[in-house]
């Protein structure tokens with residue numbers, strides 16, 4: 001494939017299966033998996049199969065599956081309330097330097113455990 005990877009990148013390693021993850025959906029251009037530090041139950045990440053740190057560095061073609069996959073995740077999870085979030089740069093709270101879109105369910109009070 002044309003997918004570009006960076007040897008030291010944890011998300012590139014997740015795409016290649018070198019680091020385990022709870023995979024949700026995979027396409028030719030995109031990989032999605034559960035966040036290891038979820039902000040809510042079902043917090044997922046959708047990432048392009050191309051190593052770019054920030055959105056403006058990513059070729060457009062890798063974006064074509066991202067929102068359809070985010071939709072699939074929302075439908076599969078049966079959630080009606082959720083946020084899509086994408087951070088670029090440390091000041092903007094980006095910690096992993098491989099473009100990723102968060103799909104963060106927003107549970108209602110009745111959904112919350114405890």
Ligand code: 5GP
Nearest residue numbers: 010021033034035036037087093094095096
């Ligand atoms: P950022 O702050 O860069 O937008 O979000 C990075 C996200 O990646 C965080 O929510 C963090 O929990 C998640 N994350 C970091 N390392 C790993 C990992 O090795 N596996 C998984 N599944 N998620 C990770």
Ligand code: ZN
Nearest residue numbers: 009012051098
């Ligand atoms: Zn990467």
